[in-house]
Amino acid sequence: MTGPSPPASAPGGPAVLLRASNVTKTFRADGGPVSAVRGVDLTLRAGEFAAIMGPSGSGKSTLLHLLGGLERPTSGEIWLDGRRVDGLSQAKWAVLRRRHIGFVFQFFNLVSNMTVADNVELAALMGGASKRQAAERCAELLAELGLSDKAGAAPARLSGGEQQRVALARALANRPSLLLADEPTGNLDSSGSQSVLRLLTRAHAEGQAILLVTHDARVASAAERVISLFDGMVADDAALRAPHRPAAARAAKAVPAVLRLHG
């Protein structure tokens, strides 16, 4: 685990931030009930970065929506920061999301008739920041994302990668204790994915707890932990090794000048 660790309140590490216990979700469909999530137990600690992977239809997005209060579980418990939240009303969830949870959607969901800066500032304002704090936070995030020159632009003028970075900035604007992201690189080209990944990695290094759903292994491998979902159940929950840092020694070795290749 990198990043600052909050005081431990549970054995073996930082405080438990999010806990799901035997969570299920059944949808009513024409052909009868469909169980999308079938008894998931999951714990995320403060500052932890975990990825949820699994084939399409495995329940990944539904699980994330349950954890973010966008859907209500059929049964089971969800605890956030020591508080049980699965039974909260939509209004209370909305408050929780404004203040404690950043949510990044696959299709950005930016407000199209507001500027980039207004999209980000609004999230900070709704999280309780003053107008000046919101403007400062927005400027800081956009600078970090290399989007300062797009602050006054309409989202539609931005590339997909830029819009996703704005969506990420918006989700981080209120300094949430938990960032939930649903396929945050799902619609991006390789360089767009790279910049989103860099931002996530940096946010995590600064102590941001992140839980994201992805089918992109490179995104998942940035996390310290990968949870494999299958048929609505957790098939595996694996801690990844710290990335191996090869010595730069090899590159420094001299090659006889006659043999140097060109091109």
Next chain:
Amino acid sequence: MRMPLLALLAKEPAHGYELKILLEQIFGEAYPSPNIGQIYVTLQRLERDGLVRSQDVVQRTRPNKRVYELTDAGREALAAWVDRPSEGPRIRDDFFMKLALSPLAGDTDRLALINRQRRDYLNQIRGLTTLAAQTGPGIARLLIEGALLHLQADLDWLERCQEELV
């Protein structure tokens, strides 16, 4: 190993250690560092097959070194290798053999097998992604990007195996 050595020698004669360094330089950190002993053995076999020839070069302050150069037959073999299509999809996959055949050996926990392999792939991806970020554009990074794309496909395939077999 044979053909890459011939290709390097096509440019100019070299001795074994130079070839090792060159391979490392071109293919970068992700490429398993070639064993010098293996390079010497391969060079001897290439010479036996008439694809290279060698001569000792006297060095005043160090032991003599053996310098290899390509023969005409070697040049032809190299050209034929370049022209030939390379092996396509990976039909002989060691993990898949295990997955398919482990029940015969009495081990029927295929999910454990799949999970173990998935963890290994994810750790490899994590290492290579870090390496890719430290590697400038060019041959060495393309090698890493190729490995990453294959690993992504391997992960997808594991999911298919899990759907079908577990």
